[in-house]
Amino acid sequence: MSAETPVQIPVIRLSDPEAETLFEELRQKLSPQGNVVSAAGRQRTIELFGEPLTPQQVVERICADVREQGLEAVLNYTARLDRKEISPDEFRVSADELEQAHQAADPTYLKTVRRVRDNIREFQSAILSRDVQLVREFDKGRVELRQRYLPMKRVGICVPGGAAAYPSTLLMTAVPAQTxxxxxxxxxxxxxxxxxxxxxxxAACHELGVKEVYRAGGAQAVAAMAYGVDRLKQVDKIVGPGNLFVALAKRLVFGEVDIDSIAGPSEVIVLADETADPRFVASDLISQAEHSPGSAVLITWHQPLIEQVQQELARQLATLSRGDLARQSLEDYSALILADSAEQAAVTTDRLATEHLHISTADPEQMLAQVQNAGAIFLGHYTPVALGDYVAGPSHVLPTGGTARFANGLCANDFLKRSSIISYDQAALQHDADDVRLLADKESLTAHRNSVDIRLQD
Known part of the structure; x- marks a missing residue:
């Protein structure tokens, strides 16, 4: 690609008659449909399975084989899909390997890992749910109600490793679980x-005290954690991002274990006014697009910003090592949206319900009050999304594909088991008995009524 080649990114003017159609097409692209796969990926499926299976069918086959055949199937798919022959003894990374990696790591890198760990732990500790107790006393009777929180015993974490290394994912998942x-x-x-x-x-695993690391990826790794195989015990919950096959596998095993979410491509909306620096806006759009696939959307009511950002996109893409990959994502999954007003921009943002929302306006708090749906929100011109990706403290594992309408980002509370605890004495039972009897009679559940009556006969 030649220097500063214009980016063919769609521009949607919400006042135009065809805007709604274009907007719905954009929403459809970002929805969790499970079909974002390359032509090369489709061809590889045919080579491996002998037929043009859909990604969902591929995942169903892999998970069924792992459930039936255990570690043998995991290693078989690792050889076929990752082109890596691993013996059962090599499946788990040894303690010596973890320690040696730690000793060989750059001390400056390890200091950064510790600082980020402390940032995450501080925030996650502050929001951690605590036990709650409520006592009602009347007519010598006493009711004690409690909400108890206990940590899950065993959690599995997916860390990607295809196009880049992601120690940040380890930090953003393991530290909340440890907290x-x-x-x-x-x-x-x-x-x-x-x-x-x-x-x-x-090295980061060793620094955090994570002792179990396994050499497996994709759907076979998810299945191994969900069902349990030789050398890898079943977990209670699976968290962490991955490609399409990881996302589909997590959806398939949900119910056998808990999961964090069914994550799709990374995405960002930059909500900007005339005070936004087009250089900053373009850099935020590119930073998510470079995940490839990744979606980046600008929503503004300041028309000159559209053209300024277009120029900046072309200029910056020409200087970045992943510029071509980011360009493809910008042209396939992104848009520049011109709203009529700040209010319309806020409504449009909520409809897209994005993973990351960067509010780059003169008064970001005022805009924040108008927006509800986003996984993580970044306020002000000097708060790039990369801060949340790496160092701030909230987890960067966030809802995508419009699911921020109802889903939340990962946090320490997602690793807690919540139980309600109820304790009545006899006098308290007598006090509430008539209400139980009435509702049991309404529902014709006579045994429910009898469980109260039998205790109060004397």
């Missing part, structure tokens, strides 16, 4: 130089 009190954490990462053979990732 909640989870004692057993199993990490899976593909057997690549960016995954479970990556020194920086293994």
């Amino acid at each position: 909640a009190g989870v004692e057993e954490i199993a990490v899976v990462a593909p057997p690549t130089d960016f995954g479970s053979y990556n020194t920086d990732l293994l």
